[in-house]
Amino acid sequence: MDAPHRIAICYSRLGDADRALAEDEAALAIDPRASDARVLRGGLLAARGRTDEALRELRAAVEIDPVNAPFRVGLARVLITARRYDEAEAELARAIGRQPRNPAAHAATGTLLAARGQPDRAVAAFQRALELDEEQDDVRLDLARTLEQAGRAAAAQAEYQRLAYGRETPPEIRKAARARLR
Numbered sequence: 001m002d003a004p005h006r007i008a009i010c011y012s013r014l015g016d017a018d019r020a021l022a023e024d025e026a027a028l029a030i031d032p033r034a035s036d037a038r039v040l041r042g043g044l045l046a047a048r049g050r051t052d053e054a055l056r057e058l059r060a061a062v063e064i065d066p067v068n069a070p071f072r073v074g075l076a077r078v079l080i081t082a083r084r085y086d087e088a089e090a091e092l093a094r095a096i097g098r099q100p101r102n103p104a105a106h107a108a109t110g111t112l113l114a115a116r117g118q119p120d121r122a123v124a125a126f127q128r129a130l131e132l133d134e135e136q137d138d139v140r141l142d143l144a145r146t147l148e149q150a151g152r153a154a155a156a157q158a159e160y161q162r163l164a165y166g167r168e169t170p171p172e173i174r175k176a177a178r179a180r181l182r
Contacts, residue, residue, distance in 0.1 A: 119150035
C-alpha cells in the first residue's frame with residue numbers, strides 16, 4: 001500500500017471525502033491496479049450518489065482481484081442501491097461461494113431480498129449473518145425492520161429491545177430501536 005492511499009484512508013476516516021478522493025487519484029496514478037484504492041474510491045463515490053462512477057471503480061477492483069469476496073460484497077451493495085438486483089444477486093452468490101462464512105455477504109443478501117419484497121427470505125439471510133457475527137448491530141436493526149415487514153411484530157420488538165438497551169449499541173442505532181419500541 002503506497003503513501004497516497006494511506007493518506008486517503010486517513011482523510012476518509014476524518015470525513016474529508018474530497019481530499020480522500022484526491023489522494024486515491026494519486027495512488028491510482030502510481031499503480032492503476034491498486035484494488036484497495038479503487039474500492040475506497042468506489043465507496044466514497046457511492047456515498048456521494050455518483051453511482052455509475054462508483055460501479056466503474058468497484059468493477060475494476062473485482063476484475064483486478066476476482067477472488068476477493070469483500071470487494072464483491074461492496075460492489076453488490078452499490079448495485080442494490082442502483083436497483084440492479086440481478087447483478088447484485090450474482091455478485092453475492094460469488095462472494096458466498098468463495099467465503100460461505102462471510103457475515104457481510106449474508107447481510108447484503110438480506111438487504112437485497114428485502115428490497116425485492118421477500119421479507120421472509122431476507123429474515124433468514126440476516127439471521128445467518130448474525131449467527132456468523134452477532135455483534136453487528138446495524139444488521140440486527142435491519143433484521144428487526146424486516147421482521148416487522150414480515151408481520152412478525154413480537155420478534156421485531158425483541159430485537160428492538162435488545163438494541164435499545166444493549167450496553168455496546170451505538171447511539172444512532174439505540175435511538176432508532178427505541179423509536180420503534182411499543
